[in-house]
Amino acid sequence: MYLSPSRYEELNREVADLMETYGVGRYPLDVFALAGRMGVVLRSYSSIPLAKRQAFLHASKDAFTIVPGEYEVDTTFICYNQNANKGRMKQSIAHEIAHIWLEHPSDDEPYETEAEYFDAYMLAPIPIIIKLKLASVHEVRNCFQISCEAARIALERANNRCRCGKTGFEYEYEIIGMYDQRGWLP
Numbered sequence: 001m002y003l004s005p006s007r008y009e010e011l012n013r014e015v016a017d018l019m020e021t022y023g024v025g026r027y028p029l030d031v032f033a034l035a036g037r038m039g040v041v042l043r044s045y046s047s048i049p050l051a052k053r054q055a056f057l058h059a060s061k062d063a064f065t066i067v068p069g070e071y072e073v074d075t076t077f078i079c080y081n082q083n084a085n086k087g088r089m090k091q092s093i094a095h096e097i098a099h100i101w102l103e104h105p106s107d108d109e110p111y112e113t114e115a116e117y118f119d120a121y122m123l124a125p126i127p128i129i130i131k132l133k134l135a136s137v138h139e140v141r142n143c144f145q146i147s148c149e150a151a152r153i154a155l156e157r158a159n160n161r162c163r164c165g166k167t168g169f170e171y172e173y174e175i176i177g178m179y180d181q182r183g184w185l186p
């Protein structure tokens with residue numbers, strides 16, 4: 001499904017806010033460190049007792065979130081499938097972080113589309129692709145350590161943005177400034 005243009009912009013801003021709040025901005029993004037700073041506990045499926053693991057795998061092959069109150073826990077947990085390839089695992093965790101940060105009440109639409117857009121933008125921000133002049137899927141993939149498919153989508157979005165003649169929004173310059181200051185960009 002498609003969201004309204006203003007909602008996409010709000011989501012970009014939400015990513016910028018999240019990065020600023022927790023200050024984990026070095027690329028490739030360390031989603032484990034980010035979750036840790038957010039106070040979210042990460043658990044691999046393999047660390048969950050077998051009886052429960054089956055139910056979890058049934059809920060999602062990749063990852064899912066347990067919020068305080070569910071399963072009698074008082075902390076937010078992200079459970080993830082440690083057998084997925086690295087790029088996919090990273091994206092799954094980023095996706096759950098999106099649901100948590102945006103305080104989505106469920107995985108239903110439009111929340112799922114929002115989380116998908118958010119995780120993609122967070123793992124490979126469009127303004128950084130433009131700033132670094134990354135031109136191929138291979139370059140995007142190498143820079144952000146994401147899957148080929150995620151890199152393809154990120155590059156396409158960056159190219160679309162350039163075609164519209166809009167290379168960056170004000171809040172995105174803040175994101176870029178944050179990286180520049182810390183010497184994280186060439």
Ligand SMILES: [Zn+2]
Pocket residue numbers: 095099107112115
């Ligand atoms: Zn989701």
